[in-house]
Amino acid sequence: MTNPFDAYRMDGRVALVTGAASGIGAATCEVLAASGASVVCADVNADGLADTVAKVEAAGVRAVPVTCDVTKRADVAAMFGTAVRELGKVDAVANIAGAMFPGLIEDLDDETIDKGIDLNLKGVLYGTQYAIRAMKETGGGAIVNVSSGAIDLPYAGIGVYAFTKAAVAMLSMTAAVEAGPYGVRINIIAPGQTMTPFTTWRLYKEDGSLDQQAFDDFLEYSRGLSPLGIVGESLDQALLIQYLLSDAAKYATGQIFRVNGGQTWSW
Numbered sequence: 001m002t003n004p005f006d007a008y009r010m011d012g013r014v015a016l017v018t019g020a021a022s023g024i025g026a027a028t029c030e031v032l033a034a035s036g037a038s039v040v041c042a043d044v045n046a047d048g049l050a051d052t053v054a055k056v057e058a059a060g061v062r063a064v065p066v067t068c069d070v071t072k073r074a075d076v077a078a079m080f081g082t083a084v085r086e087l088g089k090v091d092a093v094a095n096i097a098g099a100m101f102p103g104l105i106e107d108l109d110d111e112t113i114d115k116g117i118d119l120n121l122k123g124v125l126y127g128t129q130y131a132i133r134a135m136k137e138t139g140g141g142a143i144v145n146v147s148s149g150a151i152d153l154p155y156a157g158i159g160v161y162a163f164t165k166a167a168v169a170m171l172s173m174t175a176a177v178e179a180g181p182y183g184v185r186i187n188i189i190a191p192g193q194t195m196t197p198f199t200t201w202r203l204y205k206e207d208g209s210l211d212q213q214a215f216d217d218f219l220e221y222s223r224g225l226s227p228l229g230i231v232g233e234s235l236d237q238a239l240l241i242q243y244l245l246s247d248a249a250k251y252a253t254g255q256i257f258r259v260n261g262g263q264t265w266s267w
């Protein structure tokens, strides 16, 4: 019998990751590379990709940095074109790019609503569309779309974020039904509080230095959300994404997976 853990290997596969310059996206590129996949590392922040690319290459696989604004269909189409031209195919896609758009529902202006929908919903939708098209050409593949624990319970002031992330879950479940017959699996992750610039940006002073007291308070508060008394790190999400993109998850599709420290969102 072969080693059952071989199912997690992705040698010879081509993965494409959005949001690759930071946080969960950067960690996902690193983990995918460690499992043997070449990685297209995409982000709107081109300068931020250097570190991710270096870590992927250090694993002995190819990294292809791509500057892509996922809110623009033409950018996403071009990104998949680059992936196929440079690496021949696309086997695995993680649509991770996303951001918070705060505001009470009654106060939301059109700019905030549109920006939230464009990034968190349409960005993932475009990435899913082009991924399915590319994977149908080669007989299959796997996609992971990033939603959020914010879809589980309402929390005042993050409505755009929560409803766009809820829509990501349903678009992915629908796409999984449609693309399954072509060998394409599509799953969703709904991360709990994870320490990345997404969560820590408020903890920096105007001069750019870390407000240590605010950081410590935030850490304590975040740990208090979990019965384990810990807060998540990017690697916790990246390892789940790698599992879902690998053959280890060959029977998993159309599902929402939650790595959240058992948070009950009593914030």
Ligand SMILES: NC(=O)c1ccc[n+]([C@@H]2O[C@H](COP(=O)([O-])OP(=O)(O)OC[C@H]3O[C@@H](n4cnc5c(N)ncnc54)[C@H](O)[C@@H]3O)[C@@H](O)[C@H]2O)c1
Pocket: 018, 019, 020, 021, 022, 023, 024, 025, 042, 043, 044, 045, 048, 068, 069, 070, 071, 096, 097, 098, 099, 100, 119, 123, 146, 147, 148, 149, 150, 190, 191, 192, 193, 194, 195, 196, 197, 198, 199
């Ligand atoms: N960190 C958390 O606690 C947490 C919890 C639940 C869900 N999430 C989700 O996980 C995903 C990754 O978050 P993170 O914590 O790593 O955040 P992060 O801010 O560290 O990374 C987000 C990345 O997305 C990129 N990005 C933003 N707009 C883009 C665009 N238009 N086109 C391409 N790239 C763009 C940013 O440049 C950045 O590199 C997001 O979708 C977020 O909503 C995060």
